[in-house]
Amino acid sequence: MNYWQCVAMLDMKELPTLARHAESLGFEGISLGEHLITFSEQYENYEYSKNNLIRWYPETHWPEPWVQIAALSQVTTRLRFLTSVYVLPMHDPFNIAKLVSTAANISEGRVILGVGIGWQKSEFELVGQDFHTRGRRCDEALDVMAKLWTGEPVSHDGEFFPFPSLQMSPGLFQPLPIYIGGFSEPALKRAARNDGWIGGQHEMSEVEFFVPALRQHRKESGKSLESFEIALGLYDMTEPNIERCKELGVTMLYREAFCDANGMASSMTLSEKLHDMDRFANQYLV
Numbered sequence: 001m002n003y004w005q006c007v008a009m010l011d012m013k014e015l016p017t018l019a020r021h022a023e024s025l026g027f028e029g030i031s032l033g034e035h036l037i038t039f040s041e042q043y044e045n046y047e048y049s050k051n052n053l054i055r056w057y058p059e060t061h062w063p064e065p066w067v068q069i070a071a072l073s074q075v076t077t078r079l080r081f082l083t084s085v086y087v088l089p090m091h092d093p094f095n096i097a098k099l100v101s102t103a104a105n106i107s108e109g110r111v112i113l114g115v116g117i118g119w120q121k122s123e124f125e126l127v128g129q130d131f132h133t134r135g136r137r138c139d140e141a142l143d144v145m146a147k148l149w150t151g152e153p154v155s156h157d158g159e160f161f162p163f164p165s166l167q168m169s170p171g172l173f174q175p176l177p178i179y180i181g182g183f184s185e186p187a188l189k190r191a192a193r194n195d196g197w198i199g200g201q202h203e204m205s206e207v208e209f210f211v212p213a214l215r216q217h218r219k220e221s222g223k224s225l226e227s228f229e230i231a232l233g234l235y236d237m238t239e240p241n242i243e244r245c246k247e248l249g250v251t252m253l254y255r256e257a258f259c260d261a262n263g264m265a266s267s268m269t270l271s272e273k274l275h276d277m278d279r280f281a282n283q284y285l286v
Contacts, residue, residue: 001242002028004231005030005257006032006033006084006257007019009060012068015068016072029080029110031081034062034083036062037126038062039122048119048200050263070106073110073111074106081110082112083113084181085116085182087123089118090124091129093142093144094148097145097148097149100176101176104173105172108174109176114231115181116181135190137160141161142178144163151169151170177195179194179196179229192220193221196229197229197230202233204244207248215249229251258276
């Protein structure tokens with residue numbers, strides 16, 4: 001099982017230092033999230049926290065992840081990068097295919113595309129995208145992007161993104177893994193059809209449910225379990241829980257982004273974050 005450090009919701013000026021430190025300590029990679037904006041009055045439930053409230057503030061930094069990943073790849077040599085998650089159906093697949101492939105090529109294949117379908121209807125409305133068709137558009141966008149990444153002439157006859165023969169160059173220089181986030185049954189099945197699943201922070205009771213369900217969906221898809229990745233975080237990252245995750249088949253365990261006692265965006269100093277990573281590395285990465 002590999003260990004990752006989440007660096008979402010942090011001051012973007014700190015990210016190069018945190019990325020270099022994660023690499024030096026032996027972390028496999030770092031994960032970044034995506035949010036376009038934060039409304040001053042938040043009224044929609046956020047299902048990925050214990051109290052259904054967002055875990056950040058209007059002033060919390062959310063840099064564009066693919067630009068940020070490309071930049072961080074230039075100050076590291078081995079570290080991998082994951083979006084957890086990128087809200088794909090809030091965007092068109094052509095621009096995203098270009099952004100992702102450019103970042104992947106610049107990093108020499110150290111990128112994993114983590115995709116979710118989103119939860120905030122008002123954010124979709126802000127950019128003129130249909131919230132209710134986001135699942136189908138996500139599936140079709142992934143198909144479109146796979147074609148574009150070949151770097152060859154391709155066409156597509158679909159519900160949302162039909163296009164005649166065209167070519168996006170350069171294509172991907174190396175294969176790009178795609179992981180899917182989300183807790184619904186359609187999300188778990190979508191993940192099983194792709195290369196992996198991204199969970200949030202979980203209690204062990206949730207891990208005990210989700211991992212077997214994912215493995216069953218993967219079997220039903222006819223694809224190999226050995227090549228399927230399961231990434232998640234734990235509210236209680238104790239040694240017994242970590243060992244149980246290994247037994248269940250979790251392959252990537254990521255640490256939260258230095259959140260406070262209430263699960264909110266970090267107020268720790270950069271020095272405190274670095275020391276926090278040191279403590280974990282001394283216990284688990286030696």
